[in-house]
Amino acid sequence: MRAIQYAAPRSLSDAVAILQERGSKARILAGGTDLIVQVGENVRDVDTLVDGKRIPELMKLSFDPVTGLTLGAAVPCYRVYEHPEIQSHYSGLVDSASIIGGTGIQGRASVGGNLCNSGPAGDTIPTLIAYSATARIVGANGERTVPVEDFCTAPGRNILQPDELLVSIHFPVPPAHFGAAYLRFIPRNEMDIAVVGVGASLALDDAGTIVSARVALAAVAPKPLYVPEVGYFLEGAIPSTEVFAEAGDIARSLVTPISDMRGTAAHRKHLTGVLVRRTLQRAFERARA
Amino acid sequence: MATQIVSGKTAITATINGETRDWLCEPRQTLLEVLRDTLGLTGSKEGCSNGNCGACNVIMDGRLVNTCCVLAVEADETEITTVEGLATPDGLSTLQANFIEGAGLQCGFCTPGFLVSTKALLDKNPNPTDEEIRWWLAGNLCRCTGYDKILSAIKKTIAETNAS
Numbered sequence: 001m002r003a004i005q006y007a008a009p010r011s012l013s014d015a016v017a018i019l020q021e022r023g024s025k026a027r028i029l030a031g032g033t034d035l036i037v038q039v040g041e042n043v044r045d046v047d048t049l050v051d052g053k054r055i056p057e058l059m060k061l062s063f064d065p066v067t068g069l070t071l072g073a074a075v076p077c078y079r080v081y082e083h084p085e086i087q088s089h090y091s092g093l094v095d096s097a098s099i100i101g102g103t104g105i106q107g108r109a110s111v112g113g114n115l116c117n118s119g120p121a122g123d124t125i126p127t128l129i130a131y132s133a134t135a136r137i138v139g140a141n142g143e144r145t146v147p148v149e150d151f152c153t154a155p156g157r158n159i160l161q162p163d164e165l166l167v168s169i170h171f172p173v174p175p176a177h178f179g180a181a182y183l184r185f186i187p188r189n190e191m192d193i194a195v196v197g198v199g200a201s202l203a204l205d206d207a208g209t210i211v212s213a214r215v216a217l218a219a220v221a222p223k224p225l226y227v228p229e230v231g232y233f234l235e236g237a238i239p240s241t242e243v244f245a246e247a248g249d250i251a252r253s254l255v256t257p258i259s260d261m262r263g264t265a266a267h268r269k270h271l272t273g274v275l276v277r278r279t280l281q282r283a284f285e286r287a288r289a
Numbered sequence: 290m291a292t293q294i295v296s297g298k299t300a301i302t303a304t305i306n307g308e309t310r311d312w313l314c315e316p317r318q319t320l321l322e323v324l325r326d327t328l329g330l331t332g333s334k335e336g337c338s339n340g341n342c343g344a345c346n347v348i349m350d351g352r353l354v355n356t357c358c359v360l361a362v363e364a365d366e367t368e369i370t371t372v373e374g375l376a377t378p379d380g381l382s383t384l385q386a387n388f389i390e391g392a393g394l395q396c397g398f399c400t401p402g403f404l405v406s407t408k409a410l411l412d413k414n415p416n417p418t419d420e421e422i423r424w425w426l427a428g429n430l431c432r433c434t435g436y437d438k439i440l441s442a443i444k445k446t447i448a449e450t451n452a453s
Contacts, residue, residue: 006299006316006362009292018292033358036319037339048294049316051363078352102428103406105340107352108359190427191341 001040008051012138015050015165020140022048024162030058030074031108033101034117044156050165057167058112063089069171073112080111090171091286092131092180092199096124099184102191112166118152118223119193125152125224126199127182129216130283133171139164149216149226157223177204179286183279184218185271187262194219195263196271198251198279202234202287210234215247215276220255220268227254230276244280248273301365305330306374314361321345321356323364324371332372332401336430343402343429346409347371353409355428372401375408384408384446393442395433402429407443416447 006029009015019026026048029035038044052058058074063085071080080086080097087094093111100109100123114124115135128148135146140163148169152158160166174180180201186192197218205211213234217225230247237243257268298313305328312327321338324330324347336342338357345356348370375382384407387393394400403426410417410425417425422443423436431439 001317001319003296003315004317005294005296006360007292007294008362011291014292018294022294029360029363031358032360032363033340033355036358036360040319040338049360053363076352101340102343103409103425104343104346104353104355104428105358107349107354190424 001036002042004039004046005048006051007048008054010054012055012057012165012167015052015055016138016140016163018048018050019165020163022050026050026162028052028073028116028165030110030113030116031076031105032113033105033109034113034119052165060168065173068173071111071169071171073116073166073168074110075112077106077109077111081106089174090131090180092127092182092201092283093124093171095182096127096199099123099182099190112169115148115151115169116158116160116166118154118156118158120155120221120223121194121197121219122152122224123182123184123194123197123218126197126216126218127180128169128171128199129224129226130180130182130199130201130214131171131174132201132214133169135169136167137164138167145170149224152223154222175203177206177208177287178202179283179289181279181282181286183275183282185275193262196220196257196268196275198272198275200276200279200283202239202280202283204239204284204287208238208288210237210239213247213280215251215280217251217255217272217276219262220257220272222256225255227251229254234280239280239284241277241281244277244284245273247280248276251276295362299362301362303364303366304368306370312361316360316362318361319357320347320359320361320364323361324356330371330373334398334401336398336402341428341430342399343406343426344399346402346405346429348405348409348412351412353406370405370408372405375404382408383449384411384443387442387445387449388439391438391442391445393434393439394431399429399431399433403431403439407446411447411450415450419444
C-alpha cells in the first residue's frame with residue numbers, strides 16, 4: 001500500500017475538523033474490509049484514513065421501544081446479528097448482516113461502512129430502505145438526516161460532502177404485524193457478492209390486508225434501487241403467492257441491470273422477479289408470526 | 290486540532306499470545322505485514338490480501354478478523370491470538386494434532402487460518418453442528434483437502450474435548 005496518513009479522533013467535532021482540513025482525499029475508516037483493500041489496490045483516491053471506531057456515537061448500538069434502533073456507523077456486523085432486540089424486532093437486518101463476507105469479515109465490517117461504500121450490490125442497503133431507515137450525517141455546517149434511499153448516487157458514490165461523515169443509521173419502531181427480509185442470489189452458498197439482492201417489508205392490518213410495503217433491490221441498477229411502484233401496488237392487497245408474483249413482475253419491469261462476470265442482464269431481470277416474490281413471502285411470514 | 294494525524298512511524302502496543310509487544314509501523318502497513326515482517330510471527334499467511342481466503346485470520350479482542358484488512362495502527366491496545374498462540378510448551382493443541390493425524394491439510398498454506406478460525410468458533414460454541422462449522426469456516430479457503438478432512442479433524446477434537 002502507498003503511504004497514507006491516519007488519525008483516530010475521539011469526538012465527532014475532531015473528526016469533522018480533520019475532514020474539513022484534509023478535503024476530499026480523507027475518508028472515514030470503519031471496519032476497513034472494503035476501504036483498506038481499495039486503498040491497497042489504488043482504486044480509491046484516498047490519502048488520509050480517519051478511524052471512526054474511537055468516536056462513541058459511531059460505536060453506539062441501542063434500541064428504544066418508543067424511538068427505535070440507533071445503529072452507529074462503525075458498529076461491526078457481529079454486534080448487529082448477536083443483538084437480542086435486533087433479532088426480535090429487525091430480523092431483516094440480521095439477514096443482511098450475517099451474510100456479508102465470512103466470520104472474519106463480520107468481525108470488522110459495519111452496516112454504516114456498507115452504506116458509505118455505496119456499492120450497487122451492498123447487501124445491507126435494500127434492507128435499510130425496506131425498514132425506512134434514515135442516515136444521520138454530521139459536517140462542518142451542522143447536521144442533517146436523509147432517508148437511506150436518497151443516500152447513494154452512483155457506483156461507489158453518495159451524497160456525503162468532503163467535510164461530512166455518517167454518524168448513525170436510525171430505524172423506526174416496526175408497527176404491529178410488520179415483517180421484513182433480505183434475500184440475495186449468489187452462485188455459491190456464501191462469501192460472494194449479490195447477483196441480485198432484495199430487501200422487502202410489509203405491514204398488515206388486523207384483518208391481514210397489506211397497509212404498507214417497501215421493496216428495494218441490489219445489483220440491478222447503478223445504485224441500490226428503491227422501487228416505490230411495487231409498494232403502491234401492494235398497498236390494500238390481500239397477501240397471496242399470486243400478488244407477490246405480480247409484485248415481482250412489476251419490479252422486473254423497473255430494473256436496468258448490466259451483464260458482468262456474475263450474471264447477464266437477462267438473468268438478473270429474471271432473478272429480480274423470483275427474489276421479490278420470495279422476499280415478500282418471507283416478510284409476510286414474519287409479519288404474520 | 291486535538292487529534293494527531295500520523296504520517297510516519299508510530300509506536301503501537303498490543304498483547305499478542307499473552308505477551309506485551311511493541312512495534313513501530315507506518316499507517317499504510319496492515320496488521321498482517323507487521324505480524325510477519327516486524328514481529329516474526331510468520332504463521333499467519335498472506336493468501337489473497339483482500340479478505341477472501343482467511344489464511345491471515347487471527348483472534349483480536351475475542352473476534353475473528355482478517356489481518357490483511359486491519360491496519361497495524363488499529364491494533365493499538367488490543368489483545369491478539371495468532372496461530373503461534375495455539376500450542377503450549379508441552380506440545381500441539383488437540384486441534385492441531387488432529388489436523389495432522391486426520392490429514393486436515395496438504396500444502397498447509399491455509400492451515401493457520403483454519404486453526405485460528407476453528408479456535409474462535411469452539412471458544413464461542415464448543416458443540417457446533419456440521420452446518421455451523423461449515424458456515425463459520427466459509428471465509429477460509431482450502432484448495433487441497435476438499436474440506437471433509439478438515440471437518441473430521443474438528444469433529445474429532447470436539448468429541449475428545451467432550452470426553453475429557
